[in-house]
Amino acid sequence: MVLAASGLVFLLPDCASACTCALEGGSQEEIVEGALSESKAVFSGEVVAVERGTSSFYDTVTLRASEVWKGPGxxxxxxxxLKPCGNPFKEGRDYLVYAYGKRGLKTDICTETKPLEKAGADLAVLGDGERSADGGVLSDTSGGASVPAMVGVAWLALAASVLVVARLVRPG
Structure with a gap:
């Protein structure tokens, strides 16, 4: 019995890692199509900032998207x-990002996120994504309403206010 128990010790791995994922098998096409359908956003872009979070769970990476297949344009x-098991994003490098999340976008090592230079097979399956008209990066950087739209809303609010005041002060 002791011999059997000590034999099991030698069969155990020499180290364990909390940063591993159960990878699904299949062809590259099946893997990419599965990752695309399970992701909230899929895009390529350059890392413009990496903010090391004070939280023990996440760092925040800001990317300038160049092509979008799914999610916010x-x-x-x-x-x-997710840290410490996230992808090691580096400023100035381009990545293909598969992100998930109900509030905000998140990624970790269990997604297909990778440096863009290693994403050739994924890009072949994904095909062309959405780009700006001139082939550069997408134009709306705020994620909210554009400045002309906000100015238009402000003018409409001002005009409505003037009409309301005019009705209130009109005699009779």
Whole structure:
């Protein structure tokens, strides 16, 4: 019995890691299509900032999107990266990002997120994504309403206020 128990010790791995994922099998096409359908956003872009979070769970990475296959068509996207098991994003490098999350975007090592130079097979399956008309980055960086739209809303509010005041002060 003791011999059997000590034999099991030698069969155990020499280290364990909390940062592993159960990878699904299948062809590259099946993997990419599955990742696309399970993700809230799929896009490629350059890392413009990495904010090391004070939280023990996430860092925030800001990317300038160049192509979007799924999710918000904004030029600048923030993604929370699970640490210490997240992808090691580096400023100035381009990535293909598969993000999930109900509130905000998140990614970790269990997604298909990778440096863009290693994403050739994924890009072949994904095909062309949404780009700006001139082939550059997408134009709306705020994720909210554009400045002209906000100015238009302000003018409408002002006009409505003038009409209300005019009705209130009109004699008779």
């Amino acid at each position: 904004r030029a600048t996207l923030e993604v929370d990266v």
